[in-house]
Amino acid sequence: MEFADMQMNTQQKRYALSRSSAIKATFFSLVLFYFLEDISKPIFSTAMNEEAGETTSNHLVMRDVNFPKKIDSGWDESGIALYKDRVKSLAKEGVIDTTVYPPGPTDTKGGLLEERVNAFAVSNSETRFWSNLSNGGWERQTFHIFNKYINVGRTTVVDFGTWIGPTLLYHGQYALRAFGIEADPVAFATVEYNVELNRKLNPSWGTKVTVDSGCVARPEDVGQLTMKAGGGKAGGSMSGLGAVYHDKGEASATWKVSCYTLPDIFEKYWGIRKPYKDVFIKIDIESYECKLVPSFYDWLKDETFLPKMYISFHPQIESCSDEEFDGVLKFLKLYDHARVHADNADLQLKTATVHDLKEKLQDVVLYQDHHLTDLEVLDDVQQ
Numbered sequence: 001m002e003f004a005d006m007q008m009n010t011q012q013k014r015y016a017l018s019r020s021s022a023i024k025a026t027f028f029s030l031v032l033f034y035f036l037e038d039i040s041k042p043i044f045s046t047a048m049n050e051e052a053g054e055t056t057s058n059h060l061v062m063r064d065v066n067f068p069k070k071i072d073s074g075w076d077e078s079g080i081a082l083y084k085d086r087v088k089s090l091a092k093e094g095v096i097d098t099t100v101y102p103p104g105p106t107d108t109k110g111g112l113l114e115e116r117v118n119a120f121a122v123s124n125s126e127t128r129f130w131s132n133l134s135n136g137g138w139e140r141q142t143f144h145i146f147n148k149y150i151n152v153g154r155t156t157v158v159d160f161g162t163w164i165g166p167t168l169l170y171h172g173q174y175a176l177r178a179f180g181i182e183a184d185p186v187a188f189a190t191v192e193y194n195v196e197l198n199r200k201l202n203p204s205w206g207t208k209v210t211v212d213s214g215c216v217a218r219p220e221d222v223g224q225l226t227m228k229a230g231g232g233k234a235g236g237s238m239s240g241l242g243a244v245y246h247d248k249g250e251a252s253a254t255w256k257v258s259c260y261t262l263p264d265i266f267e268k269y270w271g272i273r274k275p276y277k278d279v280f281i282k283i284d285i286e287s288y289e290c291k292l293v294p295s296f297y298d299w300l301k302d303e304t305f306l307p308k309m310y311i312s313f314h315p316q317i318e319s320c321s322d323e324e325f326d327g328v329l330k331f332l333k334l335y336d337h338a339r340v341h342a343d344n345a346d347l348q349l350k351t352a353t354v355h356d357l358k359e360k361l362q363d364v365v366l367y368q369d370h371h372l373t374d375l376e377v378l379d380d381v382q383q
Helices: 003-020 022-038 077-090 124-134 140-149 185-201 262-270 289-300 315-319 322-332 354-360 369-382
Strands: 095-098 120-123 156-160 177-182 209-213 223-228 254-260 279-283 308-312 337-340 363-367
Touching: 077 185, 077 254, 095 124, 120 124, 120 185, 140 308, 140 363, 140 369, 156 262, 177 185, 185 209, 254 262, 262 289, 279 289, 289 308, 289 322, 322 354, 363 369
Parallel strands: 156 177, 156 279, 177 209, 279 308
Antiparallel strands: 095 120, 223 254, 308 363, 337 363
């Protein structure tokens, strides 16, 4: 499809959505506002599984009973206040249909996709960002990587930090299941809203997507940690546990959040169990990479099948110690293959040194020999 045609289709979809879903979106927003007065935890995260004999709070229940147990954010009063304020503002905003450029994969397996992955519904509160996304102006290489390494209808995708959902709502359309986690209370309120919109408006794939509030940490950091907003305000894409980009010092919003190890989240909350033959993990955590990534070594060192990983490393890694870089490299060497520079070059793992990492490490895609057959098929289809 030509990009001009895609833009025209986008306008048509937005118009259709504004007519066909206006009543649904208005009702959805009113219900959010009504229940706001009794929020102590995320609105959609408090509903417990009645079928499992657990209690249900008086908050809105919009989840299927087969959804995973929800993660407790553990936000302090500051975090809860930020979340409540954002939910209140979302209740007054409208809905738009947005697209991603490049579009997602066509179905090479037969019958799993009705049409090419692209459009999804979101709150209209970040229209400038969504417009930039539609025009291919935001992390285009990330979506190319998803299209290459995620198998339609077969790959379970784990996405953290999820921010407001651009990646989660993209690969969620063609993954087997898609799980997101976000620690920023303002960003989480937005992505939670966007996920629930698509569960209602695009149930064929929206019901396979779930998002939780909380953070992923190394074992020694499990518990409540303090997060800071990059740029000063919560809700941006630069909040982190360590040194954040555009740190405003005491003027930056801060809050406490509960942190869990990824293996615990897999086992206790999401039901993702070994072997990880077709699991893809996308990691985008500001300033905490050098602490978290080395901790994966003990988790995965004895596994025959390792999950595919896409890890973004941010400028703050300049402050990582040599010991932390050693830990990152030790973990990377568990894998057969590492691709760097937006999947355009190989990192020679057998001979790589800490110096190489410091020079080359902006992002890395990790995969095993057992993934090669699927990747070759996808390459043939895309060429």
